[in-house]
Amino acid sequence: xxxxxxxxxxxxxxxxxxxxxxxxxxxxxxxxxxxxxxxxxxxxxxxxxxxxxxxxxxxxxxxxxxxxxxxxxxxxxxxxxxxxxxxxxxxxxxxxxxxxxxxxxxxxxxxxxxxxxxxxxxxxxxxxxxxxxxxxxxxxxxxxxxxxxxxxxxxxxxxxxxxxxxxxxxxxxxxxxxxxxxxxxxxxxxxxxxxxxxxxxxxxxxxxxxxxxxxxxxxxxxxxxxxxxxxxxxxxxxxxxxxxxxxxxxxxxxxxxxxxxxxxxxxxxxxxxxxxxxxxxxxxxxxxxxxxxxxxxxxxxxxxxxxxxxxxxxxxxxxxxxxxxxxxxxxxxxxxxxxxxxxxxxxxxxxxxxxxxxxxxxxxx
Numbered sequence: 599x600x601x602x603x604x605x606x607x608x609x610x611x612x613x614x615x616x617x618x619x620x621x622x623x624x625x626x627x628x629x630x631x632x633x634x635x636x637x638x639x640x641x642x643x644x645x646x647x648x649x650x651x652x653x654x655x656x657x658x659x660x661x662x663x664x665x666x667x668x669x670x671x672x673x674x675x676x677x678x679x680x681x682x683x684x685x686x687x688x689x690x691x692x693x694x695x696x697x698x699x700x701x702x703x704x705x706x707x708x709x710x711x712x713x714x715x716x717x718x719x720x721x722x723x724x725x726x727x728x729x730x731x732x733x734x735x736x737x738x739x740x741x742x743x744x745x746x747x748x749x750x751x752x753x754x755x756x757x758x759x760x761x762x763x764x765x766x767x768x769x770x771x772x773x774x775x776x777x778x779x780x781x782x783x784x785x786x787x788x789x790x791x792x793x794x795x796x797x798x799x800x801x802x803x804x805x806x807x808x809x810x811x812x813x814x815x816x817x818x819x820x821x822x823x824x825x826x827x828x829x830x831x832x833x834x835x836x837x838x839x840x841x842x843x844x845x846x847x848x849x850x851x852x853x854x855x856x857x858x859x860x861x862x863x864x865x866x867x868x869x870x871x872x873x874x875x876x877x878x879x880x881x882x883x884x885x886x887x888x889x890x891x892x893x894x895x896x897x898x899x900x901x902x903x904x905x906x907x908x909x910x911x912x913x914x915x916x917x918x919x920x921x922x923x924x925x926x927x928x929x930x931x932x933x934x935x936x937x938x939x940x941x942x943x944x945x946x947x948x949x950x951x952x953x954x955x956x957x958x959x960x961x962x963x
Contacts, residue, residue, distance in 0.1 A: 600698045605642035607681075608894050609674040616689050618699040619664050620644060620809060624657060636660075638668070638681065639808075641701040641756075643891065647681035656686045662809065665689040665699065677901045677908075703758030707744050710758075710765045717768040718792060723785040725841055728834050730792050733827070742799045749798075750808050753883040753904060757804060760795055763879060767791035770875045778871075786868040787875075790848040794876065797823030820859060824849050852876055885909055 602615040617638035625635050634653040638645050647670065649656065660666055667689050670681040703710075718734050721727040733739055748754035748763040768791045775784035800822055801814030814822065824846055831837050831845065847869055853860040854873035864870040884904040889911065891900035897918075899909040 600640070600695065603640050603642040603698075604638070604645045605891050607645060607672050607679050609672055609679065611672045612669070612684075613672060613681075614667070614669045616640075616665055616667050616693060616698070617645075617647075619660060619662050619666055622657075622660065622662050634683075636683075638666075639701075640699050641697070643701075643887075645679055645681055647683050649683035649686060653683075653686070660686065660688060663805075665694050667693065678903065701756035703754075703756060703762045705758065705762055707758050707761065710761050711740070711744055713765050714761065714768065714792065717765070717788055721785045721788050725834065725837055726785050726789045726845075729827070729831055729837070729845070730789055732830055732834065733793065733796065739796070739799065743796075745804065746799050747802060747804055747808050748795060748880075748883075750802065750810065753880040753887075755808060755887075760798060763883070764791055764795065766879050767794075767875055770879065771872070774871060774875065781867060782871060783868055786844070786848065786866075787872055789845060790852065790868065790872040791875075793823065793827055793845075794849060794852045794872070795819060795823070796826060797821070800826075818859065820850055820853070820861065848872060881905060 600616045602613045604617070607613065617640055619636055620639045621635075621637035623635050624632060626632050631650075634649040634657050636647040636649070638647050647668070665688070667687055668681070668683055669685040670683045673680055673682055715731075715734060718727065718730040721730060734743070744761055745757055746761075747756055747759040749759070754760065754763045768788055771787035771791050772784060775782045775787055797819030798814075801810060801817075801819040803809050803811050803814075827845065827849060828842070831842050844866065847862065847864075847866060850861045851864040851869045852873050854864060854877065856863070864873050881904075884902055885899075888899040888902035888905070888909050893900040893908070897911055897915050899911060901908050
């Protein structure tokens with residue numbers, strides 16, 4: 599049975615354990631020497647592995663999503679742990695416990711799903727509410743939405759991660775809309791939060807390992823969700839054409855920058871705000887993952903490949919130094935709590951949608 603998890607790996611040791619192959623390819627060094635490169639994973643994380651010699655048979659017999667038994671040296675390369683494989687073979691069925699290889703959200707999936715439905719029902723604009731609920735109430739979509747990861751590696755990269763990410767974004771959307779009231783339309787922000795990653799239901803595969811489908815690899819989730827959401831809109835009689843364009847813009851601009859895959863920059867206030875909320879929640883999740891992994895260092899986290907840095911374990915650092923803050927803090931004057939929209943307007947009539955400001959001409963056109 600499995601003896602060592604990815605999170606247990608420390609440099610300068612030899613291990614024998616079982617891992618799931620999430621990626622496999624034959625590569626060549628700069629000198630033209632071939633080697634086998636694998637990505638090995640379990641429920642605690644992913645590690646890169648390389649086999650430099652006697653890999654020909656393994657390269658033929660082992661495929662992606664196989665579970666393998668390895669003997670390997672743990673090494674540190676450019677501040678990242680990797681494995682130098684000595685031996686490799688397919689695991690036998692009696693050696694496998696699938697729960698060891700499926701990272702999963704720690705939250706209650708059904709509870710999160712119920713919260714998401716409440717957020718969808720709270721959307722005041724009749725057209726947007728119909729659109730969102732038509733997608734969430736599709737049983738085939740719902741089943742995948744509850745299970746899908748939010749990404750392969752970058753953030754919320756575990757089963758149920760997409761749902762966890764989206765529910766968190768809905769909460770942020772309500773808080774930020776309340777702060778900037780009446781500038782922001784909370785209905786648009788909630789619609790963006792719920793629909794912005796539905797393309798990942800088809801872009802990613804996640805039965806045994808998290809990877810990309812061929813369709814997803816070729817198109818990407820932004821293109822895929824614009825197509826699927828547009829089809830859902832077209833099934834709603836008399837859906838306003840201009841509102842359809844606004845929804846499409848929220849989807850195609852949510853990565854925020856051309857270099858990050860956005861076909862367009864955010865050009866509506868809600869699109870701009872949503873991009874930053876999505877980016878914030880993603881980066882917080884990546885930092886949380888790094889801090890949760892055992893790094894072998896009392897003050898610094900494991901290296902985050904997503905964010906390309908380590909994080910200071912602030913509590914430990916302050917406890918050991920002279921900078922520990924006082925437990926006393928100034929008292930703020932009590933403010934009335936805002937009532938979340940998700941608790942109030944489940945059956946509200948259609949509300950006007952904030953219209954985008956007139957666009958400036960693109961100087962590059």
